[in-house]
Amino acid sequence: MSPSSQKTLAGFIKTTGKKHFVLSDDLMPNVLIIDIDNTQGKQYLSHYQNSETKLITLSLAQQDDIPASVIQIQKPFTGVEILRSAEKIKELKTTSDLEKNKALKQSAINEQDRPDNKQPSLSSSYDPSTTFQGMLRKAIQLSDKENTPVLISIQQYRIEIHADNNTARLNFAKKRLRTLCQFPLTDQLCDITKITITSENSDNTTIALPELSLDVAILCSRGRLPKNMAIDALYQLKKWPNLTRWSQPESAIKIAGLWSKSPNTITNMARQLSIPIEHVYSFITAAIDSNLAKQCNGIAEVIPFKTEKNNTALFRKLLNRLKRA
Amino acid sequence: MRQYKIIFSGPVGAGKTTAIKSLSDIDVVATEARATDKVKEIKENTTVAMDYGRINLDAETTVHLYGTPGQQRFDFMWEILAQGALGLVLLIDCSVSSVIDDIDTYLSAFSNFAKTNSVVIGLTRSDLLTASDHLIPWDAIYKKLEEDDLSIAIFEVDARNKDDMNTLLEALILSIDPLVS
Numbered sequence: 001m002s003p004s005s006q007k008t009l010a011g012f013i014k015t016t017g018k019k020h021f022v023l024s025d026d027l028m029p030n031v032l033i034i035d036i037d038n039t040q041g042k043q044y045l046s047h048y049q050n051s052e053t054k055l056i057t058l059s060l061a062q063q064d065d066i067p068a069s070v071i072q073i074q075k076p077f078t079g080v081e082i083l084r085s086a087e088k089i090k091e092l093k094t095t096s097d098l099e100k101n102k103a104l105k106q107s108a109i110n111e112q113d114r115p116d117n118k119q120p121s122l123s124s125s126y127d128p129s130t131t132f133q134g135m136l137r138k139a140i141q142l143s144d145k146e147n148t149p150v151l152i153s154i155q156q157y158r159i160e161i162h163a164d165n166n167t168a169r170l171n172f173a174k175k176r177l178r179t180l181c182q183f184p185l186t187d188q189l190c191d192i193t194k195i196t197i198t199s200e201n202s203d204n205t206t207i208a209l210p211e212l213s214l215d216v217a218i219l220c221s222r223g224r225l226p227k228n229m230a231i232d233a234l235y236q237l238k239k240w241p242n243l244t245r246w247s248q249p250e251s252a253i254k255i256a257g258l259w260s261k262s263p264n265t266i267t268n269m270a271r272q273l274s275i276p277i278e279h280v281y282s283f284i285t286a287a288i289d290s291n292l293a294k295q296c297n298g299i300a301e302v303i304p305f306k307t308e309k310n311n312t313a314l315f316r317k318l319l320n321r322l323k324r325a
Numbered sequence: 326m327r328q329y330k331i332i333f334s335g336p337v338g339a340g341k342t343t344a345i346k347s348l349s350d351i352d353v354v355a356t357e358a359r360a361t362d363k364v365k366e367i368k369e370n371t372t373v374a375m376d377y378g379r380i381n382l383d384a385e386t387t388v389h390l391y392g393t394p395g396q397q398r399f400d401f402m403w404e405i406l407a408q409g410a411l412g413l414v415l416l417i418d419c420s421v422s423s424v425i426d427d428i429d430t431y432l433s434a435f436s437n438f439a440k441t442n443s444v445v446i447g448l449t450r451s452d453l454l455t456a457s458d459h460l461i462p463w464d465a466i467y468k469k470l471e472e473d474d475l476s477i478a479i480f481e482v483d484a485r486n487k488d489d490m491n492t493l494l495e496a497l498i499l500s501i502d503p504l505v506s
Contacts, residue, residue, distance in 0.1 A: 166464045208463050237476055239467045243496070244480040244489050253492070254506060257499030260476040272504060292467075305503060311411070314329060315498050315505040317382045322491040322498075 001035030001058065009033065012079045020086035029053055031089060033082075036063070037075075043130065045070070047184035051222070054089045056082075124281065125227045126220070132180045133220035133289065135190045136161075136213065146194055153191040154180060160195070161209070168212045170205045177212075181219035210290040215247045217289035223278030225266070226285055234296040235284055236263040241292055249282035251275045256283075262303040263296045272305070330389040331497070332407045333376070334435065335416035336427050337395035340449040340484030342376045344416060345390045347490045349378025375406060403434055412443040412497045416484065419461050420453035425469050432473060439475075443500040447482035447493045 001009070013021045021031065032048055033056045035041045041057075045066070048055055055070040057063070062072055071085045128134040135152060136159075143150040143163035152159040157180060160169040170177075183189075225231065237259040243252055254273050258264065266284060270277040287293035333341045346353045354377040357370040376392030388411075393403050407413060413435055417427050428446065432439065451461055461481060470477065478496035482489035498505065 167460060206458070206460065208460050210463055210467075238471060239476065240478045240480075240496070242461075242463070242479070242481050244482055244492050253496055253499055254503060256478065257496065257503035260478075260500065261503065311329075312502065312505055314327070314382070314386060314388075315502050317386060318380070318388060319495060319498055319506055321380065321382060322495050 001038075001041070005035065005058075009082070012082065016079050017082060017086070020083060031056065031086075033058065035059070043184055043186075047130065048182075051182050053182070056085050056089075124224050124278070126224045128217075128220060128226045130184050130186065131220040132177075132183070132185055132190075133216050135185055135192065136216050137289065139192050140209065140213070142192065142194065148194050148196070151191075151193050151195045153193075154183075154185065154189060159212075160204075163209070166209045167206055168209055170207070171203075172205070174205055174207065174215070177215055178219055181216060210292065211242070211246045213290035214241055214286045214292070217286035218247050218249050218282055221249075221282045221285040223276075223282055224285075225281040229285070229288070229295075231266050234263040234265055235259075235288070235293055236296050237287060237293045239292045241287065241290065247286075249279055249286060251279040252283055255280060258305060259293075261305050327386045328389060329387070330391055330410045331412055331414060331494070332410045333390065333392040333414045333416060334403060334407075334431055335395060336418060336431075339395065339416040339418045340447075341392040341395065341416050343484040344414070344447070344482075344490050345376050345378040345392050347485060347487045348380060348494065349390060350381045351379050353378045375402070397430070400434055404438060407435060407438045407442075410438075410442065412445070412501060413438060414493060414497060415444060415446045416449050416482075417446060418450045419448040419466075419481070420450040424448075424462065425465050428466065428469055432475070443497055444475075444477050445493055445497045445500060446477060446479040447484070447489070448479065449482055449484050451481045452483070 010023060013023055031054045032044070034044050034048075035058045036045050037059050045055065045057060049067055049070060057066065057070055057072050058075055058077065059072065060075050062074060066072060071088055073081050073085060128137070132154075135154075139150045139152045139159070139161045140163055143161045147164060150161045150163075152161065156172075157176070158171040162168065237256060240256050240260065241248065241252070243256070249255075251273065254275065255269060258269060258273060266277065266280050270280045284293065288295070333344055335341055342353065342355055342357075356375060359370055375394065376390075378390040378392075380388040380390065382388065391406050391410075393399070393406055415428075415431050415435075417424060417431070421427070432444075435444065438444075448461060448466075454461060466479065470479065478493070478500060480489070480493055480496065482493055484490065
């Protein structure tokens with residue numbers, strides 16, 4: 001929004017609205033107020049609308065293509081409307097987890113039943129190039145191509161990429177990656193440069209590149225598929241991720257078990273395993289990004305897995321026992 | 326009474342006996358003897374015949390857990406023990422420089438078994454690597470498995486940790502029958 005509008009709004013929040021809001025520089029705030037009458041605002045909206053952050057949009061006209069969970073305020077607006085929005089957000093927060101789960105399951109069913117499910121629906125796809133996932137890919141490619149370490153700088157966060165020994169060094173705790181992955185990134189916000197002298201700070205966290213790529217892809221995907229990935233293509237799992245220590249999307253062990261048998265499509269895996277397709281989206285996005293899986297060329301085919309009935313009861317009992325223990 | 330077995334194998338000191346202890350419902354029967362060769366530099370006692378543990382699923386169903394002796398001079402026993410097993414859990418100490426050779430040795434030794442059965446790998450003692458600021462050489466390990474055209478579950482595990490061992494066994498079961506759950 002314009003600097004003057006921003007100043008007026010910030011002033012209001014600091015005074016009359018201080019019971020409802022606290023201004024914050026957090027990259028993953030609870031509430032984000034965005035002016036969507038400009039390109040940058042629209043970009044922020046598309047990135048945050050699938051996150052936990054509650055959104056309030058300011059625009060000259062009501063927009064029909066905005067999800068109902070986003071609160072729209074028409075310009076010119078007054079402080080009363082901002083306060084009403086805060087009340088609405090409080091109400092929205094009381095939505096139970098059960099309802100959320102129901103909605104997720106329903107969306108999975110809808111996704112699988114869509115007759116034109118060659119591509120995921122718009123809300124199930126995203127553009128990785130404007131996320132930390134895309135920036136990381138760029139940096140790894142640069143480090144690999146130029147055979148030199150590369151530094152990614154985003155505000156105070158620094159990530160050194162060493163493609164030669166397949167490691168990365170972070171100047172922050174690994175759990176902070178979540179913050180970086182919530183924030184829409186452009187080349188202006190994210191600096192990627194080749195470096196010669198690397199950091200020797202012992203407080204830095206060193207992690208394997210496949211682990212970093214996997215974590216970042218899961219956090220950026222959030223149950224969506226990158227827009228350039230085809231839902232009906234065949235993908236092959238080449239290597240299992242380290243599921244006891246690295247982040248894992250839901251149903252990861254089941255997906256890996258089936259997928260390691262033969263190349264498979266996304267929809268087929270979700271159908272065979274009876275799991276929400278979002279789980280497969282996250283897993284496949286992460287596996288491709290961390291080079292654990294690949295898209296197959298035309299020659300590959302799905303070999304349907306057939307269960308040998310002899311030991312099914314035993315395996316079911318054993319699995320129940322292992323999960324219960 | 327239905328009886329099944331799962332085999333645990335891997336080099337000396339990789340944690341086979343400990344892993345079976347983590348999973349077993351009974352006190353593990355170990356055939357340990359005082360180490361006399363190079364092994365005594367690693368540990369005082371070592372398994373000479375096999376380790377035995379058991380998971381009792383119900384009154385009718387038992388899964389027997391067998392650990393092979395680690396030393397290569399006992400390799401004649403490995404495939405004998407593996408006959409008729411549901412699957413194989415390989416435990417490999419990833420803190421040693423011979424980690425890739427060890428994976429190679431054990432996958433070769435069980436190559437006939439692996440053709441028709443499921444195998445999973447647990448990489449143990451990674452805490453020793455972390456303590457010396459080193460990482461597991463995932464690149465080399467993945468390359469080795471790719472060369473052998475194997476897409477098998479390979480996880481970092483602590484043999485003392487029941488959750489880790491449960492996850493590894495879960496992966497073994499889902500590698501055999503991914504649709505079972």
